[in-house]
Amino acid sequence: MLEIERKFLVKSEQFKTEAIRKIRIKQGFLNTDKDRTVRVRIKGEIGFITVKGESTADGVSRFEWENEISKMDAEALLKLCEKGIIDKFRYEVEVGNHLFEVDEFFGDNAGLIVAEVELKHPDEVFEKPSWLGEQVTGDIKYYNSQLSKKPFSTW
Template identity: 50%
Template structure:
């Protein structure tokens, strides 16, 4: 079984993109906690991803590349709105960080994720890394379509 081990953090205001990033549109065909089914268009490629329930920072994950035309049609079937963000990739301390800058109703939210080989892997945090939000369900992308960041009480 494929397994994703991921930690998620807020990004401090001192972070600046080091590259052009890539636009992402993603929609959810299922958002129940037992399984999320996501379709994503990332630049000129598309993916269908199925994720199981979180157990700590781990969960089953299966991802398959699909034709972009299929993904465009699946986005029409997805729960609305479609989530939009720009993703930047940065290496730090031997790990690849994915920094997502959200758009639309989630503008202002910037989250960094790191995938790890084991749950207890130690890593060196970059200076722009903020509070860890790995266990906070509000920050799950599937939940951001239902309760966008702009509606949260600050």
């Protein structure tokens, strides 16, 4: 249940032509404490509830627990979430032996595109596609929980 990932800005929309999947995601946060976040998400037609722990100092890893719930339950829980619902498209792009998840945000976060790649260990080597930009791993302003409070449009 340890999540290890690197996060990057995206410098072109070329990833869209390489994507193997695209899905709409709507999510909110029941709790955005720095030690733990509790997220409610609707991904397509499926709901999820996720608890994430505090990130390591470098932002590369943290505890994550996720469980599927019904879409109806997720819709009800979204009404209880803190202000600032996240709305985005997620593109899945296979690059070498890794899957990049590229999030294109809408609403108050429109214009922001962020890519994440999950790793097996913090120092794992992975192929970087040409559309990948600056690494922002560990920069909390790019965490979805923070984007819900201080959206990209206010920077």
